[in-house]
Amino acid sequence: MTDPQPTPPPRSPRLAPLGLALLLLTCRSERAGADDCAVILDRIVALELAEQGYSDPVLTRRKQQEFARRFVPELQRCEGLSLPPGARDCIARATSTEEISHVCLR
Template identity: 90%
Template sequence: MLAPQQPPPKPRLAPLGLALLLLTCRSERAGADDCAVILDRIVALELAEQGYRDPELTRRKQQEFARRFAPELQRCEGLSLPPGARECIARAASAEEISHVCLR
């Protein structure tokens, strides 16, 4: 005799998945300009934290890092930006704030 067939279990993660999908839909995608701004801001903040305040040095380092991390900048394009990320990045006081607050 065969045991009665039980209905398949309902997915418990469906509400969580839906919430994540809705959050992703609300977020914007990073463009090339966004990715460049993020890198430039991180470089400027890191240099300032190390005591360097020369705008010319900052500009040169930003260009150097843009060349060095060109593949990473391309991969950045199209990634999801959390709501308010651009404003958060602009007012961030440290590189850690950008990575741990603005981009989460």
């Protein structure tokens, strides 16, 4: 005769509210579209150039286009990622790249 398999312990109902809360947080966040990802990259490039002392809008646009071509795979991976509430406004108001990465996108 073989020993019967032990029955697993019942799941704790206390984990259900935690799972529901995580699900609701995920539902409240928005997903980044291609335009969002492009805006984030453009803003980072513009801020980096400004921090280096460049203020020529033609140079800024040229660098933004160059980086958009260079980082196509990264921009594609960005699409669909979760954006925290208020991220778009925060990115538009950011005064440094650190603010974008450490405040707006967290």
